[in-house]
Amino acid sequence: MKNFALIGAAGYIAPRHMKAIKDTNNNLLAAYDKGDSVGVIDSYFPNADFFVEFERFDRHIEKLKYEKDTYLDYVSICSPNYLHDAHIRFALRSGADAICEKPLVLNPWNIDKLQKVEENTGKKVFNILQLRVHPSIIALREKVANSKKNEKFEVDLTYLTSRGHWYHTSWKGDVNKSGGIATNIGVHFYDMLSWIFGDVQENIVHVHEHDRAAGYLEFENARVRWFLSINAEYLPKEVKEKGKTTFRSITIDGEELEFSGGFTDLHTLVYKDILEGKGYGLDAAKTAINIVHNIRNSKPVGLKGECHKFLKL
Numbered sequence: 001m002k003n004f005a006l007i008g009a010a011g012y013i014a015p016r017h018m019k020a021i022k023d024t025n026n027n028l029l030a031a032y033d034k035g036d037s038v039g040v041i042d043s044y045f046p047n048a049d050f051f052v053e054f055e056r057f058d059r060h061i062e063k064l065k066y067e068k069d070t071y072l073d074y075v076s077i078c079s080p081n082y083l084h085d086a087h088i089r090f091a092l093r094s095g096a097d098a099i100c101e102k103p104l105v106l107n108p109w110n111i112d113k114l115q116k117v118e119e120n121t122g123k124k125v126f127n128i129l130q131l132r133v134h135p136s137i138i139a140l141r142e143k144v145a146n147s148k149k150n151e152k153f154e155v156d157l158t159y160l161t162s163r164g165h166w167y168h169t170s171w172k173g174d175v176n177k178s179g180g181i182a183t184n185i186g187v188h189f190y191d192m193l194s195w196i197f198g199d200v201q202e203n204i205v206h207v208h209e210h211d212r213a214a215g216y217l218e219f220e221n222a223r224v225r226w227f228l229s230i231n232a233e234y235l236p237k238e239v240k241e242k243g244k245t246t247f248r249s250i251t252i253d254g255e256e257l258e259f260s261g262g263f264t265d266l267h268t269l270v271y272k273d274i275l276e277g278k279g280y281g282l283d284a285a286k287t288a289i290n291i292v293h294n295i296r297n298s299k300p301v302g303l304k305g306e307c308h309k310f311l312k313l
Contacts, residue, residue, distance in 0.1 A: 002026040002275065003071065005061060005096070007087045008078030009050065010035035013101055017076045018044040020271040029064065029072070032057035033079075061094055072096040074274075081184065082177040085110045092123040099126045099274060103187040104285040106179045107293055111282050118282070126279040130266035131192040133273070136259035140252070141196045144221060153197065153222040154253050157189055158310060162232040162245040168210065175296070181213045183292040186228045190217070191288035197222035200291060205298040206307055215295065216306040222252075227308040234310060 004021050008014055009031040018041065021028050028045040031038065036052050051057035064070040075091035077084055077100040085105045091098035104127045105111055114125055131137050144153065163172075171177040178184040194200060198220030205215040212229035232245065239247045250257040273279045303311055 002073040004028045004074045004076055005057075005072050005091075006031040006048075006076045006078065007033070007057075007090075008080070008101075009033040009038045009041065011078045011080075014038075014078045015040050015044075016267040017078055017099075017101075020268040021045075021076070023265075023268045024271050024275055026073075026275075029070070030057065030060055058090070065095070074099055077101060080171045080177055081106055081179055082171075085114060088114055088125055089117050092117050092121040092125070095121075095123065097124045097126065097274075099128065099271070099279075101128050102191070102285075103179060103183050103289060103292060104282070105289060106183065108286065108290050111286055111289060115282055125282050126274050127281070127285045128267065128270055129188065129191050129195075129280045129284060130270050131188050132195055132280065133266055133269040134259060136257060137192055137196070140257060144196055147221075152218075155193070155197075155222050155224040156249070156251045156308065157193070157224060157226040158247065158249040158308070159185065159189060159227070160229050160231075160234050160239075160247040161185060162235065163230040167230060173210065179292060180208065180296055181211070181228055181230065182208065182215075182295045185230065186213070186226070187288050187292050189226070189228075190291040191285070193217065193219060193222070193224055194287040194291070197224075200287065203291060203294050203298070204305065205295050205300045206303060206305075206311060208295065208298075208300050213295070214308045214311050217291070223306065225306055225308040227310040229310075234313070 004026055006017060006028060010033040022044045028048045030049045031041060032051045032054060034052055038050060041048055049060060051060060061072060072094055073096055075096045075098050077087045077098060079087050081103055084100055088098045088100055118124060167173050172184055200217060200219055202218035207214045211231040214227040217224040217226060235247055
């Protein structure tokens with residue numbers, strides 16, 4: 001049984017980490033979040049100590065080490081994006097490996113610095129890249145790898161996940177803290193695309209606004225038109241009529257990739273891999289972080305060239 005601490009316990013994604021820790025038969029010793037709406041902990045680890053001040057959380061970890069001879073094996077990080085690299089450094093310097101939500105960091109140079117901390121501490125950083133363990137995505141990667149096709153695959157990626165007004169008031173609506181739409185809700189798709197289709201050859205941004213982003217990515221084996229939005233107005237009519245708030249679609253050469261299900265336990269699968277000595281580290285995160293950094297810092301060209309069809313609506 002491994003000992004865990006969790007940073008960002010009040011966040012949306014935190015319960016998936018709590019479930020993964022429990023499902024892999026490990027123990028959550030302590031959790032931290034400056035917000036105190038964390039009653040969900042009772043469903044998983046009611047005996048975990050909880051702190052709303054980082055300094056007291058830090059002190060508690062030290063007391064466990066020096067007074068009770070209890071050491072952390074892992075720190076799970078679910079805090080806001082812009083704090084990830086700082087919390088990763090805390091984990092490594094506390095003698096634990098870090099398991100961090102995506103985006104791992106906001107900028108490519110943050111990864112370079114974390115690699116030095118890994119070297120100095122002997123500890124490792126693992127990123128939650130859960131689409132890499134999704135059965136449909138694994139099958140697609142194998143199909144592409146075994147393809148005898150001479151031309152690149154034609155891919156259209158559409159991801160609409162409705163968010164209310166609160167989104168823009170929270171840290172997620174602040175591009176300096178979240179990285180913007182493409183970083184906050186798209187980074188795992190860019191990771192998936194590069195994992196399947198190879199190196200990035202071209203990255204063009206058509207639109208990048210507070211509620212939507214779209215562009216064109218060309219990989220070694222694919223030409224990708226992508227569209228992301230948190231605005232419910234972009235949901236297809238049939239999706240709205242069913243009362244759904246999310247629409248996810250990937251077509252490859254006009255054929256829809258079915259991967260709507262199977263997301264529930266992906267975090268647990270990632271945790272199992274990490275605990276078995278596998279998992280994805282800093283090097284695995286680099287391509288997607290470079291993609292979102294370039295998107296964030298590119299000047300949108302407007303509706304030119306290989307545009308996603310949703311931009312014409």
